[in-house]
Amino acid sequence: MIDLPIRDDLRGLSPYGAPQLDVPVRLNTNENSYPVPDEVVEAIGKALQAELRDLNRYPDRDAVALRSALADYLGHGLTVAHVWAANGSNEVQQQLLQVFAGPGRTALGFTPAYSMHPLLAVGTGTRWVDGRRGEDFGLDAEHAVAQVREHQPDLVFLCSPNNPTGTALDPAVIAAVLDAAPGMVIVDEAYAEFARPGTPSALEVLPGHPRLVVTRTMSKAFGFAGGRLGYLAAHPAVVDAVQLVRLPYHLSALTQAAARAALSHRAALLSTVEAIKTERDRIVSTLRGAGLTVADSDANFVLFEVGGDQKTAWRALLDRGVLVRDVGLPGWLRVTAGTPDETDAFLNAMKELDR
Numbered sequence: 001m002i003d004l005p006i007r008d009d010l011r012g013l014s015p016y017g018a019p020q021l022d023v024p025v026r027l028n029t030n031e032n033s034y035p036v037p038d039e040v041v042e043a044i045g046k047a048l049q050a051e052l053r054d055l056n057r058y059p060d061r062d063a064v065a066l067r068s069a070l071a072d073y074l075g076h077g078l079t080v081a082h083v084w085a086a087n088g089s090n091e092v093q094q095q096l097l098q099v100f101a102g103p104g105r106t107a108l109g110f111t112p113a114y115s116m117h118p119l120l121a122v123g124t125g126t127r128w129v130d131g132r133r134g135e136d137f138g139l140d141a142e143h144a145v146a147q148v149r150e151h152q153p154d155l156v157f158l159c160s161p162n163n164p165t166g167t168a169l170d171p172a173v174i175a176a177v178l179d180a181a182p183g184m185v186i187v188d189e190a191y192a193e194f195a196r197p198g199t200p201s202a203l204e205v206l207p208g209h210p211r212l213v214v215t216r217t218m219s220k221a222f223g224f225a226g227g228r229l230g231y232l233a234a235h236p237a238v239v240d241a242v243q244l245v246r247l248p249y250h251l252s253a254l255t256q257a258a259a260r261a262a263l264s265h266r267a268a269l270l271s272t273v274e275a276i277k278t279e280r281d282r283i284v285s286t287l288r289g290a291g292l293t294v295a296d297s298d299a300n301f302v303l304f305e306v307g308g309d310q311k312t313a314w315r316a317l318l319d320r321g322v323l324v325r326d327v328g329l330p331g332w333l334r335v336t337a338g339t340p341d342e343t344d345a346f347l348n349a350m351k352e353l354d355r
Helices: 036-054 064-073 088-100 116-122 143-151 171-180 236-242 253-264 268-291 310-319 342-355
Strands: 081-084 108-109 127-130 154-158 186-188 212-217 230-234 302-305 330-337
Touching: 036 253, 036 268, 036 310, 064 081, 064 230, 064 253, 064 302, 081 088, 081 236, 088 116, 088 212, 088 230, 088 236, 108 116, 108 186, 127 143, 143 171, 154 171, 171 236, 253 268, 253 342, 268 302, 268 342, 310 330, 310 342
Parallel strands: 108 127, 108 154, 154 186, 186 212
Antiparallel strands: 081 230, 212 230, 302 330
16 A cells, blocks of 8 residues: 555545445435436537537636526525535535634534535544534534534534434524524535425525525435536625635536526426425335334435344345445435335335345
8 A cells, every 4th residue: 555645634534425336226315316307408408509619718707697596596685696606515615614614723513414514624624523413313402502602613514404314403403503603604405495394494594694604506406416516695705705715717617507507497407306205205104104213304315214233224225226325323224215116116125124
């Protein structure tokens, strides 16, 4: 093994990534299982074609047209000045850490949650503090505030809906953390479009909270995972600050054009959301009917207890052609809600595990 002068805090770490295996049913990365509709494929193709002649020129560095389209989608009185976009919400969050955290500063999160958050912290030289969740994976305001007051973090990550557990946060938790946090509060809403009726978004409390940032993605509900487009909504001062660390021309002209075309056809792309929610709820009710413990879900996935070693159960499902996600929680697995046929395949495989 070659001994490279890797940073000490990166030695021994493994890169983020779920297994990419060629199996009949892939339900491990929370993708939208429905292909892009023909009308959207055509629109994106035309948008890309229009950009090809000018690929000798750099793209719009500030992606103004795209940010305007994203602000229009989000509503809540937001404008282009409140929105920033990058290659996936991961890059957006990395930029936020670069600006508001980094060496000598601290980020606080509450796991189990999105496993990239601590990796992004390490990558930016930020000290990571794990505030942990309760045994039932819940997060209440009292515990969250106690952790904030103890560690005085420069940046707090909250996930709503939370990955991998799936449940949205009580708005009281976000409000309490905002009141207590001395630095920035990031609410990761990657799965917001799948939330159950009546679930509020942190976008509703953006006014009056200049240290609040809401991050979103087009990878999930929009079925645009291959397009790599994430974004944030925040006070315009936050958008200005993030541009201090963004790489020059970080969003290609092709990415911007494809994302604008997708947003202009959002009704077609988002038409699958209700179908996915139906499959999610079917998974929850069926597994609970079989006697398994299942977390409530406001996302496009379900976390469920397997009643034994999750690695054995994961392999048994894979042997039956169904790939789910082992998120590292002893006794638990996570499955993406896909098409009805994919749900059938998963549930049938689960029945076979019980025999």
